[in-house]
Amino acid sequence: MSYAIEMRNIRKEFPGIVANDDITLQVQEGEIHALFGENGAGKSTLMNVLFGLYQPDQGEIYVHGKKEFINDPNDAARLGIGMVHQHFMLIDKFTVAENIILGREPKKHGALDMAKAVKIVKELSERYGLDVDPNKKVEDITVGMQQRVEILKTLYRGSDILIFDEPTAVLTPLEIKELIEIMKRLVGEGKSIILITHKLKEIFESCDRCTVIRRGKNIDTVAISDTNPSDLASMMVGRKVNIQVNNAPYDPKEKVLEIEHLNVLDSRKVDVIKDLNLTVHGGEILGIAGVDGNGQTELIEAIAGLRKVKDGSIKINNDDVTNQKTRKIIEAGLGYIPEDRQKHGLVLDFSVGENMVLQTYYKKPYAQAGILHNKVITKKAKQLIQEFDVRTPSEKTLARSLSGGNQQKVIVAREVDRSPQLLIAAQPTRGLDIGAIEFIHGKLIEEKKKGKAVLLVSFELDEILHLSDRIAVIYEGHIIDIVNPKETDENELGLLMAGRKKGGNEA
Amino acid sequence: MSNLLKKVNWMTLLIPIVSVILGLLCGAVIMLIIGYNPVLAYQSIIESIFLQPYYGGETIRAMIPLVLAGIAVAFAFRTGLFNIGVEGQLLVGWFASVACAICFGHLPKVILLPMSIIAGGAAGALWGFIPGILKARFKVHEVISTIMMNYIALYTTAYLIKNFLYTEGERTPTIPAAASLASTFLANLTQGSRLHWGFVVAIIAVFAMWFILWKTTKGYELRAVGFSPDASKYAGMNVSRNIMLSLTISGIFAGLGGAMEGLGTYQYMTINSAFTGIGFNGIAVALLGLNTPVGVVLSGALFAGLQTGGLTMQSDAGVPVELIQIIIALIIFFVGSGYVIKWAFGRLSRKGHK
Incomplete structure (x- = not known):
């Protein structure tokens, strides 16, 4: 035929x-x-x-x-x-x-x-x-x-x-x-x-x-x-894979991220985050579910100091970081896997090795008195490439020439290795294949086990339901409800994401 | 894998080399059409540069400002900025160094010479900083503002010379010997050429570009911001400050280039009615040199050699020296159309495989 x-x-x-x-x-x-x-x-x-x-x-x-x-x-x-x-x-x-x-x-x-x-x-x-x-x-x-x-x-x-x-x-x-x-x-x-x-x-x-x-x-x-x-x-x-990585038990510790009465404007000067309150504890993964465009991006940018906060406060480890410079917030303990990995997560024309130290290049042991220690950077890069199974010909390869999954692994390796108290993961597995998803989910769970706070933002409900210990549903710039993933399902989340609270009332 | 790297490097090197060859060939064709002997012309250039110490010295002398201008362009380019203002930065650097040398002429050489060189660099830095802050604060595109700054530099220096440092011959007085880079030793070595100690400054600048960009944390930041302002911002870098810094450093290199002319080659500054062209040639030098420190030296040598050797070409082969400018323009044209060369070679090598 x-x-x-x-x-x-x-x-x-x-x-x-x-x-x-x-x-x-x-x-x-x-x-x-x-x-x-x-x-x-x-x-x-x-x-x-x-x-x-x-x-x-x-x-x-x-x-x-x-x-x-x-x-x-x-x-x-x-x-x-x-x-x-x-x-x-x-x-x-x-x-x-x-x-x-x-x-x-x-x-x-x-x-x-x-x-x-x-x-x-x-x-x-x-x-x-x-x-x-x-x-x-x-x-x-x-x-x-x-x-x-x-x-x-x-x-x-x-x-x-x-x-x-x-x-x-x-x-x-x-x-x-x-x-x-x-x-x-x-x-x-x-x-x-x-x-x-x-x-x-x-x-x-x-x-x-x-x-x-x-x-x-x-x-x-x-x-x-x-x-x-x-x-x-x-x-x-090419091997047996777990479509779903086993999650670790929920064991929340002290508050790491505290957001109170947050108000943020978007680029058109419209209120996009309205009186938002949210707390993330050490040892938990808090998932944010919501339809795209309900303020997720602006919320993360506000936490990372990339967008001005109009009102309210953001604290990391009891440290007020509201409207601080991004570098200060990073030093206060923020790790960030951005939504747009090619635009925001990597300098594509830098080598893999250079990308591994994008926030730490000026610190010991990578530099001293303003002079880079390239040997130390290379050594670190090699170690992370191996540890995180980044498929790259060498640490000298440009980040641009890696596949999407491997680019994401470079970012995850860099952020996790810095061991931040708070890790924000925005669409961490978007566009990735099963092997890479399994790996990244595993890493997020590992961070949680280490007692770090993980804030997960994703449009994939499966991912949210599976990884989160608590799910905060965001709708038109505020948290409409926080639900327990074990007691909810896609349908209930779908309704909440559309702005309907339990009982069928419009929020 | 190492094979691959070699292949890639070879391909990138190919474009400038092929461009130079094509430029020279086209120049030869033009000579033939007009009725000159291209073999004789090129022979006279090569012989004069390599066999006559005077022209050899003059070539190195002409290289000094060209390389500094090239480094200025290449440095900015590596950080994602297009500094068209090298010409203006060079002019203010030239003026500032000469002015400093004349005003503080009573100081001993150990103080006056470094001070005059620094004055040139500082003036260039200021001339680079202004477009830098305009871009960082008000998002004024650096190409526009640096072009504008060129004209301001041209007429401001002319005004200042006319009103404050004027002497007969439409120029400033000659600088005191204590501020001069000229050297009888170098002149004697090259049978009376104007070669001066400025080449040491040029070598330091070449080294400095490499060191700053690839060995320091600031250079890492500058390159990151150049490649991706977004990712740099997300990583906590201050993008605006880096833009200002980059254009300022670029301006220092350009200003030093001017200082070399003022303290070395000419020992004074004339009232320029038109641009020197060195700054614009610097763009070509950087482009041909692939914006690498070593490449800038090599392409600077080529341009300087062509310009200097062009003089003997005129006397020995009768070819008008203007033809050299045409050849340089052709080389730049071919470098600019590097994509076509790459494509043509890709086609050829693919055919070779089949």
């Missing part, structure tokens, strides 16, 4: 690393096929080969049974291959329709025919149940909607093979559910889909078959109906 896409024995080598080693991927017509592997396993490289961004060193590509040479993304588009990128490529100030037609505009007498464009987009949107308003500006619609615009872009260009690159990384649980329905409808209309992911749950909810790759090599292609999550996870990582 012929495949929609068949990539045979693909090999792609980069200086010093074989990203794809003899990988074969066969996608049947009309199926959702998962490409499953850890970060850095070679998924993106393989898809970039298919999309014409890289040329394979060896191997052949067949599209609908015909051998093709894909030299650039234009070739891919001509063959009906479309990519829904993880990072959207949209122009905020343009409308949905304008974004979709960009580069291939419908014309009337040589001028842009906007009415026709809107009509085409409407039709496509209805046909696939995407429910997108063509006339809205991209900056005014939700992330989930923006993703649908990306899907429409590929459909508008006539793609019948769609590649979804980690599409759920940016979505809320409800949006994920909707996306899966959309994918099923697309397949129902005769499209074929390749889903790049490292999330087991999605694979079992949406896919027909799954190809697992590990460290650039083909492991197996299996039908989803013939396998189970833990087998698939083991296949990906």
Whole structure:
């Protein structure tokens, strides 16, 4: 039988690393096929080969049974291959329709025919149940909607093979559910889909078959109906993994972080944190659950001294750090795993070693009298790389060239090693694969066992429910309720996150 | 893995080397078109620089301000800033050093010479600090403000000379010997060239750039802020202060470059009606030198050699000296289009594999 896409024995080598080693991927017509592997396993490289961004060193590509040479993304588009990128490529100030037609505009007498464009987009949107308003500006619609615009872009260009690159990384649980329905409808209309992911749950909810790759090599292609999550996870990582790390018993100690009557303004001078009170004890993980944009980011920034506090107080170990300089707060005992690891957590053009001392470079033993002790820094970096299993050629490698999971490990290694009294972890496992998630969860639990206070902010309810000793639900800038994870479930949390307190009253 | 590193370094080195070769080749083609003999022209440059001590000395002499200007640009660039104001910083440095030397002419050499050099550096520092504080406080882009500062420097120094230090010949008086970097020993060694002790200052500056950026905690901070102001802020660094510091240090290097001209080469300062061009050439020197200390020395040597040797090219091969500026411009053009060179070599090596 012929495949929609068949990539045979693909090999792609980069200086010093074989990203794809003899990988074969066969996608049947009309199926959702998962490409499953850890970060850095070679998924993106393989898809970039298919999309014409890289040329394979060896191997052949067949599209609908015909051998093709894909030299650039234009070739891919001509063959009906479309990519829904993880990072959207949209122009905020343009409308949905304008974004979709960009580069291939419908014309009337040589001028842009906007009415026709809107009509085409409407039709496509209805046909696939995407429910997108063509006339809205991209900056005014939700992330989930923006993703649908990306899907429409590929459909508008006539793609019948769609590649979804980690599409759920940016979505809320409800949006994920909707996306899966959309994918099923697309397949129902005769499209074929390749889903790049490292999330087991999605694979079992949406896919027909799954190809697992590990460290650039083909492991197996299996039908989803013939396998189970833990087998698939083991296949990906190459060893038995715990999908859920065992948590340690709850043994709270003295207060480490105390926030009282906190008020913070956001960048538009609007009250974003309103009279917020929160306490985190040593030896506990306090999870903050909430829908994105309810003040989580601003709360953390206020604690870290990166955003001005309008009113109220923040104490770390009884030390008032309200509106102090960030360095002073760090020295008072703050460790911080930021939400945006590439922008805020790392200097990407610094080496791994240099990144390991980003807050401590000026202190003994890393420096003395203003002179760096590079040997000590290198030694420390080597030790942390080993201890935290950072996969990097050496400590001299630029942080930029590491995979997302390994970048996160560098940050976690640095923050945990400083042994801060309070560790803030914001979306610590976003976009990471099972192996790395297991590792980072383990480290957070270890910190708790050492008697440190951990403040965990995450949009992943599973993560919050599993790791937290107490869950604080944030809604419109204040803590609407604090619940015990053992006595709650996703449904109750979901209601609280939407602002409904027990008893069904609007807060 | 070590193989990989070598490969990468080799690729980065390739761009400046290929650019120089292409620039010289294009220059040769232009000479041919106009009707000159390029072989003779280049031969006369090389022979004069390497075989005639006078031109050798003059080349090193011309290198001194070029390298200092290049170091100034490269230092700022390494910290994420584009200092176009080297020219202006150099002019105020030149003026301040000469003014200091004349005003305190009665002091002994051990005091006056270092003091005049420091005055040049300090004036450059001030000229760098102003755009620095404008950027840190009011987010004024340093490219705009440093260009503006160039003009202020040009006309301010001219005004000050005219009104306070004027002497016949549209210039300041000659500085006292106690402030001079000139040396009869070096001049005799090079058959009467103007080579002076300023090269020691240039060498120290090259070393200082490397030491500050890669060996000190301040340098670590400056580079971190240059690469990622966001991550630096999150790590507790003071981003504004580092911007000011970086432009100030860059200004010191540029100001020293001016001081070398004032205390070494010329021993006075003329009323400039146009820019010296050294500061702008410094941008080219830094670019060609990949913003590394050693690279700046090498590209500074190339530019200085071309400029000095260009004079013999004119007398021996009859080629107008202006052609040298065209060649320099071509080299810069090719460095700027380094991406194309990289791409072309990538294509070639890929074909080679197949």
